[in-house]
Amino acid sequence: MNSRRNFVKKTVIAGAGLSFLPNMSFGSVLGDSKDKLKLAFLGVGLRGCNHLNNALHRKDIEVTAICDIDPERIKIALKMIDDAGYAKPKVFGNSDYDYRNLLELKEVDAVIIATPWLWHTRMAVDSMKAGKYTGVEVSAANTLEECWDLVNTHEETGSHLMILENVNYRRDILAVLNMVKQNVFGETIHFRCGYQHDLRGVLFNDGKTAYGKGVEFGDEGISESKWRTNHNLLRNADVYPTHGIGPIAAMCDINRGNRFLSLTSHATKSRGLHKYIVDNGGENHPNAKLNFKIGDVITSTIETSNGETIIVTHDCSSPRPYSLGFRVQGVEGLWEVDGNRIYVEGKSKPHQWDAADEWLKKYDHPLWQKYGELATGAGHGGMDFFVLNAFVESAKENIAPPMDAYDAAAWSAITPLSELSIENNGEPQDFPDFTRGTWIKRKPYNWIKDTY
Ligand SMILES: NC(=O)c1ccc[n+]([C@@H]2O[C@H](COP(=O)([O-])OP(=O)(O)OC[C@H]3O[C@@H](n4cnc5c(N)ncnc54)[C@H](O)[C@@H]3O)[C@@H](O)[C@H]2O)c1
Numbered sequence: 001m002n003s004r005r006n007f008v009k010k011t012v013i014a015g016a017g018l019s020f021l022p023n024m025s026f027g028s029v030l031g032d033s034k035d036k037l038k039l040a041f042l043g044v045g046l047r048g049c050n051h052l053n054n055a056l057h058r059k060d061i062e063v064t065a066i067c068d069i070d071p072e073r074i075k076i077a078l079k080m081i082d083d084a085g086y087a088k089p090k091v092f093g094n095s096d097y098d099y100r101n102l103l104e105l106k107e108v109d110a111v112i113i114a115t116p117w118l119w120h121t122r123m124a125v126d127s128m129k130a131g132k133y134t135g136v137e138v139s140a141a142n143t144l145e146e147c148w149d150l151v152n153t154h155e156e157t158g159s160h161l162m163i164l165e166n167v168n169y170r171r172d173i174l175a176v177l178n179m180v181k182q183n184v185f186g187e188t189i190h191f192r193c194g195y196q197h198d199l200r201g202v203l204f205n206d207g208k209t210a211y212g213k214g215v216e217f218g219d220e221g222i223s224e225s226k227w228r229t230n231h232n233l234l235r236n237a238d239v240y241p242t243h244g245i246g247p248i249a250a251m252c253d254i255n256r257g258n259r260f261l262s263l264t265s266h267a268t269k270s271r272g273l274h275k276y277i278v279d280n281g282g283e284n285h286p287n288a289k290l291n292f293k294i295g296d297v298i299t300s301t302i303e304t305s306n307g308e309t310i311i312v313t314h315d316c317s318s319p320r321p322y323s324l325g326f327r328v329q330g331v332e333g334l335w336e337v338d339g340n341r342i343y344v345e346g347k348s349k350p351h352q353w354d355a356a357d358e359w360l361k362k363y364d365h366p367l368w369q370k371y372g373e374l375a376t377g378a379g380h381g382g383m384d385f386f387v388l389n390a391f392v393e394s395a396k397e398n399i400a401p402p403m404d405a406y407d408a409a410a411w412s413a414i415t416p417l418s419e420l421s422i423e424n425n426g427e428p429q430d431f432p433d434f435t436r437g438t439w440i441k442r443k444p445y446n447w448i449k450d451t452y
Helices: 002-013 046-055 071-083 099-103 117-129 144-157 171-181 228-234 242-251 272-281 356-362 366-375 380-397 405-412 414-423
Strands: 037-042 061-067 090-092 110-113 133-136 161-163 188-196 260-267 297-304 309-315 327-330 333-336 341-344
Touching: 037 046, 037 099, 037 117, 037 380, 046 061, 046 071, 046 110, 046 380, 061 071, 061 099, 090 099, 099 117, 110 117, 110 380, 117 133, 117 144, 133 380, 144 161, 144 405, 144 414, 161 380, 161 405, 171 242, 171 327, 171 356, 171 366, 171 380, 188 242, 242 309, 242 405, 260 414, 297 414, 341 356, 366 380, 405 414
Parallel strands: 037 061, 037 110, 061 090, 110 133, 133 161, 188 309
Antiparallel strands: 188 327, 260 297, 297 309, 327 333, 333 341
């Protein structure tokens, strides 16, 4: 870590702290490797390769190791690395726990974890224990115990953990965050968000292509259907809360002067996944006999200590166009993503919506103004570029990331808490205070800057 600090000092002096290629053409520039952040990837499936691809466009990293238990994915990742002109990394993946051998390598500074959900916490804990700066995909944890494991390990080891929530870097989200911080909507009172994405073609496939064909999953499926679908079969919970709650938590400074207090959740009946199997595989298909536990629409309401409410929706089993359903409301106005509209008292015509575009342009975030062109094309409309940038820049300095272990725990806790609440007829569930009281004095993160 010390050598990394020295590296940062040197690069800052050289003015190279932000060392992106001048354009996002897919040719990599190889420079002197001695001071680069040494990155390793645990899981090089679809998401891992997306991060890998973006990392290979930077001049300030090298990929020193990769791990995946699927040899086909290793082949794909190695080809990407070779095509980008980088040296061959060390390869791991002979068994489920071979990643632990990777974590012993001295030539790994930082680790990006993009494996199935049940691996996230155990890999993140092992990585922090090995002294690596750790990035974990969403959600970070499945149970309250795992949420605590993340926090406890971060505190015991001093190793940093960043939850890699890319939606926090969406252009409209960062513009609205900018508006919130500049008090355009006045004191905040209410938020809505969620994951509303027809995932039926992801949860089921034919075992050969990841999207859109077939009704298989588990051992017969490929990519996410291999592991994600079982969570829907066995849990009645909001199993994927962070794309919605991450951006809102940043807007209302959760764990930094504010915190989640409690949650109530309700689930509709479960129909969509069964119907999809019958419609596409026939009623005699063996999967048509399964009873999926997850309700088609799960609605959770969170109360914060600052007196806001946040409605979080999980809606992934029905035909519907994608929307994260954001609404950000203060005492003087609000933004709604559906309808792309804003109303600000005294600025908008009374009782009439403004189209959001002009407002979002006016409050465009400094990061997007500076790097918008580079970011476009990096995946998910550019936000993947920024989330990786924040990770790499924080890791190079070995400083707390924008979204840390406490955030990972509080956001991911929605899954087990919603499950408990639904099981108990909507009974309120208290959030553990993962900061152990320090949320009172922790300062809000400075999101409004043009570095990362
Ligand atoms: N932030 C986003 O927008 C976004 C988008 C897609 C996926 N994700 C998240 O990324 C993660 C991965 O999703 P994906 O779509 O790439 O899934 P995937 O199934 O395509 O990839 C997961 C990879 O992990 C590997 N793996 C499984 N167990 C392993 C082990 N013990 N050791 C090493 N490798 C192992 C698998 O072989 C596979 O290649 C998930 O947590 C998912 O929720 C996030």
